[in-house]
Amino acid sequence: MNAPAATLSIHRVATAADRRKFVDIAWEVYRDDPAWVPPLKSEVLGLITPGKNPWFEHARAELWLAMRGGRPVGRISAQVDRLVLEQMGPGTGQWGMFEALDSEAAAALIATAEEWLRAEGMSRALGPISLSIWDEPGLLIAGFDEAPTAMMGHHRPEYRGWVEAAGYGKARDLYTYELDIRINMVPLIQRLIDSGHRNPRIGLREVDKNRFDEEAAILMSLLNDAWSENWGFVPLTASEIAYVGKKLRPIIYEDLVYVAELDGVPAAFMITIPDINELTADLDGRLFPFGWAKLLWRLRKPRVRRMRVPLMGVAKRLQGSRLASQLAFMMIEKSRQVSVAKYGATHGEFGWVLEDNQGMMSIAQLPGAGINKTYRIYEKAL
Structure with missing residues (x-):
């Protein structure tokens, strides 16, 4: 005779031990999934811990564990963000x-x-939004077979049915685009790039890590301006900009981050990073005792298959113009050349891009590029 199934219970995360269980459950969920890349546990703990993540300065969250037979079988957060309420209207949790x-x-x-x-x-x-639109937004609904690039999520295919069974419908889809970066630009785009380099009003420069805080402030100011009309946009605060800058600094390479200037004023930017997931996949989420040394060594001169463009923006005053596309393609082509020649990359990923962001979608749809992953943010009236 079979023993009765253990009863499911939901427990609020209240202690440091609870938070560790909250992080560790992912290893149980994905232990047989070859496409999953274990996140660095310290990064996830920092994300969910007030006092470490400045997101908590304008938001509050509760975390829960689902328990059965004394073992975790699931987790979830719920959050209310003052900036989300200001941007998306009262009542949006x-x-x-x-x-x-x-x-x-x-x-x-x-x-x-x-x-x-x-x-x-x-x-x-x-949902799902973990915890902010700037972290890992959306549920993966297409593209399960390939490992995600850095800063993108991975989920089980069953999740879509479970979320929709709870009464949720589509709010927005987010796309990532992948392309073979060994392929040269088509002549039409190359002529646009060449004319930009001849234009004395346009300057394209690399960032200077010796002035990192100043450069990060320029990039994030452009980001807040460029993305301000996008659905779901929430501005990054000054303390969040400093926090993001500190996290990104080890994976920022000066020859992969560009600022385009118009008449000497920053008008666009693009950040390209090596796919750090390729460098951390074998660390099993642990930096100590030996993972940190391995990662530091690998970051000195990274050689990766994929590069990722996680952030890019053109000043709002230029959006929709020929100049906006010109600046974007100039930065993309410079990054493409460096990524292949110096970092040994063969492929690039661009995104995420909102399905209704026509300007960015037109740029992302480079020759040979195609959507490789789709993430969905769901909504439901409560």
Whole structure:
């Protein structure tokens, strides 16, 4: 006779030990998934810990674990962000950090997050967003077979059905584009790039890591301006800019980060990074005792298959113009050449890009490029 199934229960994360379990459940969920890349545990812990992540200066969150038979079988967060309420309207709450081993745990976790959001006065839920739109937004719904690049999420195919079974529908899709960067630009785009280099009003420069804080402030100011009209946009605060700069600094290479200037004024930027996931995949999420030394050595002169453009923007005053495309393609071509010649890369990934951001989609659709992953942000009236 089979023993009765253990009862599922939901527990609020309250202690440091709980937070470690919250992080560690991902290793159970994806232990048989060859496409999953273990995140650095210290990074995830920092993300969810008030006092470490400045996101908590304008937002609050609760975390829960689903438990069965004394072991975690899922997790979720629910969050209310003052800046989201200002940008997207009163009543907009979010949930994220979602993982589950089965549909029962998934349903109970989503219901728990919704209950908390209602108690906080929210009338609409968006998810998954973990924790901010600047972290890992959206649920992977296409592109499961290939490992994600750095700073992008990976999920189980079952999640889509579990989320939709809870009453959620599509809010927006986010795309990433992949292309073979060994292929030269088509003549039409190359002529546009060449004319930009001849234009005395345009300057293209690399960032200077000796002035890193100043350069980071320029990049993030351009980002806040360039993305301000996008759906879901939330501005980065000064403390978040400093936090992001500190996290990005070890993977920033001066010859891969560009500022385009018009008449001496910053007008566009692009950040390209080596796919750090290729350098951390074998560390199993641990930097100590030996992972940190391995990673530092690999970061000295990284050689990777893929490069990623996680952030790019053109000043709002130029968007929709021929000049905006010209600046973008000038930076893309410079990065393409360096990525192949110096870093040994063969492929690049651009994104994420909102499905209704026509300007960025037109740039991302380079010759040979195609959508390789689709992430979906869901919504539901509470």
